[in-house]
Amino acid sequence: MTAFRQAVGAPAGELAERYARVRAASLSLAAPLSAEDCQVQSMPDASPVKWHLAHVTWFFETFVLERFERGFAPFDPAFRVLFNSYYQAVGEQSARAQRGLILRPTLEQVRAYRAQVDARMAGLLQARGEEPEIASLVTLGLHHEQQHQELLLTDIKHALSTDPAHAPYARRWPIARVQPASLRxxxxxxxxxxxxxxxxxxxxxxxxxxxxxxxxxxxxxxxxxxxxxxxxxxxxxxxxxxxxxxxxxxxxxxxxxxxxxxxxxxxxxxxxxxxxxxxxxxxxxxxxxxxxxxxxxxxxxxxxxxxxxxxxxxxxxxxxxxxxxxxxxxxxxxxxxxxxxxxxxxxxxxxxxxxxxxxxxxxxxxxxxxxxxxxxxxxxxxxxxxxxxxxxxxxxxxxxxxxxxxxxxxxxxxxxxxxxxxxxxxxx
The missing domain is CATH 3.90.1580.10 (paralog of FGE (formylglycine-generating enzyme))
Known part of the structure; x- marks a missing residue:
């Protein structure tokens, strides 16, 4: 993992703070949405918001906690398949085009999953966050989550576009006008x-x-x-x-x-x-x-x-x-x-x-x-x-x-x- 190991030079406390900040940002992006909004999948290339919130959590549970947590036990063994995207080495995946049909766990259960994994990650980072391999994987996981934050917005935009009333994601979302400019x-x-x-x-x-x-x-x-x-x-x-x-x-x-x-x-x-x-x-x-x-x-x-x-x-x-x-x-x-x-x-x-x-x-x-x-x-x-x-x-x-x-x-x-x-x- 030398391609990004050099990324880890910050103390474990700073990494833990960044972990908390990035994870909170995902929940903030989902906050304007209802449970129904978070369930919908409008096309095979898009994923439900609920799935995004669970998958990025699955990443930390599968690639970090499963490997480094003493006495590891999964939150729910079924999640290993439900929220695996394309990692063949990890095992089977649920069909991408049918992620919107994953009715259980509910959105509240996914939030509970996130909270439990976050608590376990906080303990691991406090105890071993300065270890290069753990820090490298956590850093990768945070950038992976930021990618899914963008996907969350693009996917919910597509889903809401199918609503006859063109329901907004959030009225507060700003659109700034720009000045006219010739192309040079x-x-x-x-x-x-x-x-x-x-x-x-x-x-x-x-x-x-x-x-x-x-x-x-x-x-x-x-x-x-x-x-x-x-x-x-x-x-x-x-x-x-x-x-x-x-x-x-x-x-x-x-x-x-x-x-x-x-x-x-x-x-x-x-x-x-x-x-x-x-x-x-x-x-x-x-x-x-x-x-x-x-x-x-x-x-x-x-x-x-x-x-x-x-x-x-x-x-x-x-x-x-x-x-x-x-x-x-x-x-x-x-x-x-x-x-x-x-x-x-x-x-x-x-x-x-x-x-x-x-x-x-x-x-x-x-x-x-x-x-x-x-x-x-x-x-x-x-x-x-x-x-x-x-x-x-x-x-x-x-x-x-x-x-x-x-x-x-x-x-x-x-x-x-x-x-x-x-x-x-x-x-x-």
Missing amino acids: WFGFEGGLVEHGHDASLDGPFCFDNETPRHRSHLGPFELASRPVSHGDWLGFMDDGGYRRPELWLSLGWDWVRAGGRTAPLYWQQRDGRWFSHTLQGLVEIDPYTPACHLSYFEADAYARWAGARLPTEVEWELAARSLDSRAGHFADRAVFHPLPASQDAAAGPVQIFGDVWEWTGSAYLPYPRFRPWPGAVGEYNGKFMCNQFVLRGGSCATPAGHVRASYRNFFPPEAQWQFSGVRLARDT
């Missing part, structure tokens, strides 16, 4: 560049798929100053973007026709005006905010329509590292960051962290000399390196402190329900 281009010389996780730049923790740091050669390129906005996307639609097969990959055009798609996910037109389902219900499209819930197919088609392309993940990382990382993406934030008062004064691309995950043109593949973590946790990333594309940058739903330039998210090209958008690139 920033040039990068390329050359031989290093990329991948660097603890001095990205912080001590990383997932195994961010390693090892290595070199790649880039030609000169330009990156757009901001993500594609809703207003930009309306231009694509008005120009027949969803009706022109020459703009689409073959699989993408099949996807458009099979789904009868004419607009991004969550969009609907009423009296000639476009609206979108958001976490605070149905709202009118803001033309200046980043377009999101786009598939790779849509991102690629838009880039072709715009006479540009998607950046590679190496290009994206080089550009991200060229920026001042104090842009506020680790602080509490609104859904979309406001642009600088004068974009002309910006030193480089803006809104690159924490607004929308940005599709790249890079297939999700291992870095040279990549090795997954040993043991069952080695199933975390490496085995999914097939038929998926890399996204970078984090989204408005990514927890604060969970974003870094080396982070590699990945989804299949048809995925839309994540907060995914597009930033253009082009050759110089």
Whole structure:
């Protein structure tokens, strides 16, 4: 587990405090929801909130307590199968598409499960939290839970979108308007560049798929100053973007026709005006905010329509590292960051962290000399390196402190329900 063991340097007390803070954040995200809300599963790719709350707890019980707790006994032996996601080395899993049919345990029983595991974890961290292997696994578990916090929001958003009244997740969820900004281009010389996780730049923790740091050669390129906005996307639609097969990959055009798609996910037109389902219900499209819930197919088609392309993940990382990382993406934030008062004064691309995950043109593949973590946790990333594309940058739903330039998210090209958008690139 050397890929993230170096992440552990804090005293056990600090790790225990972080454990409590991250675990409390999950319950806070679920607080606005009813038991019925937490049970629903709106599609096979999404999971019920109740399942998310239980699965992240299962992670700590299975990978930490089962291994290191003296006299270990599971909270409920049945949970080992019910809340296992895809870890074949651990044993069987319940069918992903049927997680919404797990009626027992109830939400209250899941909360009791969390409370009991948290109490046991507190005791273990107090007694042995400075041991490197325990600290490493707990650190991984906390980042895993933060991933599921984002999934909790994306999944409940999809579920609530199926409600005829477009029920909001929470009225308090902020949506900040941004200032109008023309799209500009920033040039990068390329050359031989290093990329991948660097603890001095990205912080001590990383997932195994961010390693090892290595070199790649880039030609000169330009990156757009901001993500594609809703207003930009309306231009694509008005120009027949969803009706022109020459703009689409073959699989993408099949996807458009099979789904009868004419607009991004969550969009609907009423009296000639476009609206979108958001976490605070149905709202009118803001033309200046980043377009999101786009598939790779849509991102690629838009880039072709715009006479540009998607950046590679190496290009994206080089550009991200060229920026001042104090842009506020680790602080509490609104859904979309406001642009600088004068974009002309910006030193480089803006809104690159924490607004929308940005599709790249890079297939999700291992870095040279990549090795997954040993043991069952080695199933975390490496085995999914097939038929998926890399996204970078984090989204408005990514927890604060969970974003870094080396982070590699990945989804299949048809995925839309994540907060995914597009930033253009082009050759110089």
